[in-house]
Structures are given as structure tokens and as C-alpha cells.
Amino acid sequence: MDEEQRRAYWLANTALIRNLLIIWALASSVFSILLVQPLNTIRFFGLPFGFWMAQQGSILIFVGLIFTYAFQMDKLDRKYNKK
Template identity: 70%
Template sequence: MEQDKHQAYWRANTALIRNLLIVWALVSIVFSILLVEPLNAVRLGGVPLGFWMAQQGSIFVFVALIFIYAVQMDKLDRKHDIDE
């Protein structure tokens, strides 16, 4: 029984990490590298969006992912009754 709880906790933990890494890869590789030319057709504050995503937008997303991970892990810990 305890082993099942432990496995469920780690399954949820790795799923969260996987999903956040997918977002990270999309932003850093797809939006900042592969789609930079089409995104440059759109301007954000006078700056091409592709350039902005590569220089600043991806950093904002990465910081947001850190906070999302912390909040979601706190919820997951409470759900599975894991204390620090």
C-alpha cells in the first residue's frame, strides 16, 4: 500500500516535470529558433516578436515555469501527505 502511494507520487512528479520540459523545449527551440522568421513579421513594442522571444520572452517563460513547478509540487506534496 505504501509502495503504491510512493509510485503514484513519483509518477505525478515525473509527469509534471515532463510537461514543463515540453513547454521549455517549445519556447526555447521552436519559438526562439525554428519559428523566428515567421514570428519576426509580428512586432511587439516595436521589436520583432521572434527576436523578443529569443532574447527576453523565453527568460520570462523559464522563470514562470520555476514558479509553476514550485506551486504544483506544493499541491502534489499536500495531496500525497509528504512533509519536508
């Protein structure tokens, strides 16, 4: 792999990490802490949505982000012939 491909690979890798971290920050900080009171007016599975996000939703989102990262990195590795 030449230098240009290596650079493109790492730019794509860091962009993916940045985007997933932004989603994680929104889920764990904004929706679970900062907006918990307004979200509590919504019922979800019989619970206030803000409470559910703080207790279960942010964990499920985090696990989903792990699988998304693994899937996207596999695609990226195949694109740039990494093993």
C-alpha cells in the same frame, strides 16, 4: 505512505517535469530558433516577436515554469502528505 501511493506520487512528479520540459523546449527551441523568421513579422512592444522571444520571452517563460513547478509540487506534496 505505502508503495502504491509512493508510485503514484513519483508518476505525478515525473509527468509534471515532462510537461514543463516540453513547454520549455517549445519556447526556447521552436519559438526562439526554428520559427524566428515567421514570428519576426509580428511586432511586440515595438520589436519583432521572434527577436523578443529569443531575448526576453524564453527567459520569462523559464522563470514562470520555475514558479509553476514550485506551486504544483507543493500541491502534490500536500496531496500525498509529504513534507
